[in-house]
Amino acid sequence: MAGLSRYMAVLRLFSEGAPTWTVAEMADALGVPQSTAYRTVRDLLSEGLVEMSSEARYRLGPAFIEFDRLTRLTDPLLLAGNEILHEVVKEAGIPCVGLLTRLYGREVMCIADAASPDASFSPSYERGRPMPLTQGATSKAILARLPSKRLVKLIGREAADAMREELAALRRAGFCLGRGEIDEGLAGLAAPIVCEAEGLIASLSLVVESHRLAGAREERLRLLLISAAQEMEVRLRAAEHIKEGSPA
Amino acid sequence: MAGLSRYMAVLRLFSEGAPTWTVAEMADALGVPQSTAYRTVRDLLSEGLVEMSSEARYRLGPAFIEFDRLTRLTDPLLLAGNEILHEVVKEAGIPCVGLLTRLYGREVMCIADAASPDASFSPSYERGRPMPLTQGATSKAILARLPSKRLVKLIGREAADAMREELAALRRAGFCLGRGEIDEGLAGLAAPIVCEAEGLIASLSLVVESHRLAGAREERLRLLLISAAQEMEVRLRAAEHIKEGSPA
DNA sequence: TTCATATTCTCAATTTTTGAGAATATAAGC
DNA sequence: GCTTATATTCTCAAAAATTGAGAATATGAA
Known part of the structure; x- marks a missing residue:
């Protein structure tokens, strides 16, 4: 899986029914090794696309709310x-x-x-x-x-x-x-x-x-x-x- | 520039004062060749992170509004x-x-x-x-x-x-x-x-x-x-x- | 401290990205 | 229809990034 889609695949895991994920769950769901999933999550984290919730669980991050505001304003x-x-x-x-x-x-x-x-x-x-x-x-x-x-x-x-x-x-x-x-x-x-x-x-x-x-x-x-x-x-x-x- | 940040760099160009961009402007602002910028925009487009506005201008896409809704719901x-x-x-x-x-x-x-x-x-x-x-x-x-x-x-x-x-x-x-x-x-x-x-x-x-x-x-x-x-x-x-x- | 789990790191093999320019679309004007 | 200008995709070898397995470290609770 290449480029952007590798990140989006992680983001698309989040849903109303499954709002938080552990890295192990993501790796499982996407069929990639954990080390790879950790790297991906680290990148998403640094861009604010996910945030750490608690106890090793992650949720969607603040970047989406900010970008949404920008679309509202423009x-x-x-x-x-x-x-x-x-x-x-x-x-x-x-x-x-x-x-x-x-x-x-x-x-x-x-x-x-x-x-x-x-x-x-x-x-x-x-x-x-x-x-x-x-x-x-x-x-x-x-x-x-x-x-x-x-x-x-x-x-x-x-x-x-x-x-x-x-x-x-x-x-x-x-x-x-x-x-x-x-x-x-x-x-x-x-x-x-x-x-x-x-x-x-x-x-x-x-x-x-x-x-x-x-x-x-x-x-x-x-x-x-x-x-x-x-x-x-x-x-x-x-x-x-x-x-x-x-x-x- | 590597991985995710290369895409985010494009997305962060959009602002209240500059809500639409041409690919040439992006390439200029980021200091990358146009062919590279086109590839990046194509990827963003296919994920709904940008959309085409008109006459070769692009704006932020529907994905942000959807992800924002998800954060509101969860x-x-x-x-x-x-x-x-x-x-x-x-x-x-x-x-x-x-x-x-x-x-x-x-x-x-x-x-x-x-x-x-x-x-x-x-x-x-x-x-x-x-x-x-x-x-x-x-x-x-x-x-x-x-x-x-x-x-x-x-x-x-x-x-x-x-x-x-x-x-x-x-x-x-x-x-x-x-x-x-x-x-x-x-x-x-x-x-x-x-x-x-x-x-x-x-x-x-x-x-x-x-x-x-x-x-x-x-x-x-x-x-x-x-x-x-x-x-x-x-x-x-x-x-x-x-x-x-x-x-x- | 010790354990369990979460996270980062290492490195060679593999895959992707890059840049310059050529090759195609696409649209507007004639 | 053709012509021009611009937008977009494509090509290919060199350069760079990603991958996976496992080892090495954090981190936090008992």
Whole structure:
């Protein structure tokens, strides 16, 4: 095993169910001798990617929290959209959770969440959680705006072909509604956000209880999301011009 | 440059002021040939540690957000203390920001923050932000509980000697108050949290406007923080026993 | 102290990385 | 379509780093 992947293999051992590991356990899990595992852990330790917990057990280190903060401070979508996200949740007027989600590398990932104070349900999403690529309004709103070449790369030719018509319709509508596709009893409403210059394809979505989606209210939320998403696009373009306009 | 550090050197280029880089810029900044830089970036890309932004620019990738989520879900201090942190802010009854801070690797780092709705000031702290080691109530409450050997390793012999008496007093008091040590006009109040079994040394602190710290109120907040910190220690020990008690 | 376990060290064989430049993509303009 | 400029990958022998087994040291508790 070579280069970076040898380190990442260790880091990927850590999980919610197994948050701490001894070096012996790592060596075992990866099938490498202990001396090698110790060297690897020592390197990770010195970079802050793991820390010693106690009694020879190790856990993920502070570097991840710091780098995450950096992404929070610099992500153009968050800068343009976090404030609006909270406003949308407030204006929705019913119990709901708002999500900002983004195609990120090869994943569709939630990068910001905001629950209304009266939201009694807890949707399974939050910052840092990868979402299923082809299910749910949030992801579909994103896939619908993907150039077909990239879509194929992401989900494969067959899956892309199977979804082509549905996505074309969503693209025309500029909006996506899904009922119970992910959580039973919950519905997702999502509007796409695209900024070519930043290479950004994302969506703003709202998760609400299905039974609250009467006709008129659904229409109101649709308009709310679409206009909020458009406002985010405007801010993204503005931020980008500022960057280019400023002296290098 | 060898092994992991060669990759970290690239990642550490990214900052709030320079959130995106071209490969040529990286190669320049690090003094390596472009072909080498391209190979390094390709590896980082495939692990999700960087992503392509647009037009040959790269930014930090989704892996950091995912790993951060994992630390949020598994950090024993956060599991034991996040709820209490919010209660403390609520019960404080004045505009304030509550912080959970932890000795993390070689840094003192804030891992959770909660502002009261009426807090009009914005303290310079938040999750993922390293704090100055030897300044501010938050850090001092932690240093006071550090075994002197580790203290020396952390801040050096001279600095450790210079602080020895002050820290001994803080240790006896079980509490730390600092006025304007970090932000002019703000005061920090902090109580230590220690859990040997988890190898955890931390503090719970409250940032308030200095002028609001009348005598009686200061005393009330002191007691609030100390009892909340103790409750966290209790929960930490409970969580630890559950872990040990459960079948492997 | 003594034991048990955690961690680092040693060294030759093996594998990876490096750098310079050539060879390919890729995208924009004509 | 072609042309140009730039981005990215590839090639290959020399240089450097990693590997694995085990010995040598810490470290901490009894």
